[in-house]
Amino acid sequence: MVSDDLLRTHLQELRRGTVVVASLIALRRPDYGYALLQRLTAHGFPVDANTLYPLLRRLEEQGLLASAWNTEESRPRKFYRTSDDGETVLGRLLDDLAAVQTSVTGLIEGVER
Amino acid sequence: MTSLTDRYLAATLRTVPAPRRAEIADELRASIADMIEGRTAAGQDTAAAEREVLTELGHPDRLAAGYADRPLQLIGPTYYLVWASLLRRLLTVIPALVAVAVGVLKATLEEQPDEAIGAGIGAGVQAAVQITFWVTVAFAVLERTRTPLDLPAWSVDQLPEAPAERDVTLSDTCASIAFLLIILAYLPWQHYRSWVTDADGANLPILDPALWTSWLPALAAVLVASIVVEIVKYRTGRWTWPLVGVNAVLDLAFALPLGYLLLTDRLLNPALVDRFEWLREDGNTEMLTNVSVVVVAAVTIWSIAESLVKARRHRR
Numbered sequence: 555m556v557s558d559d560l561l562r563t564h565l566q567e568l569r570r571g572t573v574v575v576a577s578l579i580a581l582r583r584p585d586y587g588y589a590l591l592q593r594l595t596a597h598g599f600p601v602d603a604n605t606l607y608p609l610l611r612r613l614e615e616q617g618l619l620a621s622a623w624n625t626e627e628s629r630p631r632k633f634y635r636t637s638d639d640g641e642t643v644l645g646r647l648l649d650d651l652a653a654v655q656t657s658v659t660g661l662i663e664g665v666e667r
Numbered sequence: 668m669t670s671l672t673d674r675y676l677a678a679t680l681r682t683v684p685a686p687r688r689a690e691i692a693d694e695l696r697a698s699i700a701d702m703i704e705g706r707t708a709a710g711q712d713t714a715a716a717e718r719e720v721l722t723e724l725g726h727p728d729r730l731a732a733g734y735a736d737r738p739l740q741l742i743g744p745t746y747y748l749v750w751a752s753l754l755r756r757l758l759t760v761i762p763a764l765v766a767v768a769v770g771v772l773k774a775t776l777e778e779q780p781d782e783a784i785g786a787g788i789g790a791g792v793q794a795a796v797q798i799t800f801w802v803t804v805a806f807a808v809l810e811r812t813r814t815p816l817d818l819p820a821w822s823v824d825q826l827p828e829a830p831a832e833r834d835v836t837l838s839d840t841c842a843s844i845a846f847l848l849i850i851l852a853y854l855p856w857q858h859y860r861s862w863v864t865d866a867d868g869a870n871l872p873i874l875d876p877a878l879w880t881s882w883l884p885a886l887a888a889v890l891v892a893s894i895v896v897e898i899v900k901y902r903t904g905r906w907t908w909p910l911v912g913v914n915a916v917l918d919l920a921f922a923l924p925l926g927y928l929l930l931t932d933r934l935l936n937p938a939l940v941d942r943f944e945w946l947r948e949d950g951n952t953e954m955l956t957n958v959s960v961v962v963v964a965a966v967t968i969w970s971i972a973e974s975l976v977k978a979r980r981h982r983r
Binding site: 586587588605607608612629 | 702
């Protein structure tokens, strides 16, 4: 029987890069940290707050996200949106994700044959 | 009193680089407020919600490391192997050299031979600690500055010769040779500096000086031959039957004369025996002789048996 810890480790490994992909997609519509967290969770990308907030910051520094402060509401919030560079990178990442899916399918079918 | 959130923000921002501090503070404060609001909207008490949110965000230093993109390890996988091999190389040579150098200087220049070994070991340990500390500090800095090392990539040419065939390791050989050299050096050493003095304060050799014209040169020659055997054995890489034979002859050539000299009371310096009442007392010399003979016999038998076992094991 595979231990839960081991399973969790492998699932974490598998999920690691997908948070970036999901964030870049979701932020095509500008949003602030907490709202993004909830949207991602609602769409099946559960992510820890202490992972997501620093990640947004780093993606912004890498130029993949652009940001602007929204002071119209009662609480000023920093809104992020996917930049042009971010869109380019996202395109490549999505291609690769599709390629992984294709390869896995091919492999599964190859084994079954 | 400041709120938990204020304290959490202060603890987190303390280690975030100053230029970004204000902005991260504003954003994190808003995010925490959003998270608390999300929980109170579901009917939770504000204080409890604040505690839960901050607990969820975790250790402030860990969060700060995420913001600053700082590693949470002293030396990561990029540098670890280089660090380990450099440290291994430095530690196998330098502390020993320092220890020997300091010991020799202490014994000769400062003329305090009785403190030489202690001073040497102390200096060697200090050298090892210093090397380990500074090398580690240097690599920890590299890890944080992410300096590329530009070392040549590993290639298959660096693979060592297959080590499985080697029964005789370098460390074993070095230890054996060092041991033989110490015994060899002790023969003249005890003659000039035994730290036993006669009534006039002159040095009293431990071994009978008369032996220098008969047995001692022969024993010294056997020791030298044993060193040669150790070197040949290392180069061969294992025990062969000729080596077992030569080793047994040399072991016996050392042990038999030694036992003979012990049993006939000719090994120790008679002047030394005269000087110590305890040695002159009835039975004491006999006991010392018997114990010594047993030890010599045991060491010799062990050495020959070990070589036989190892040579046989290799044949199978």
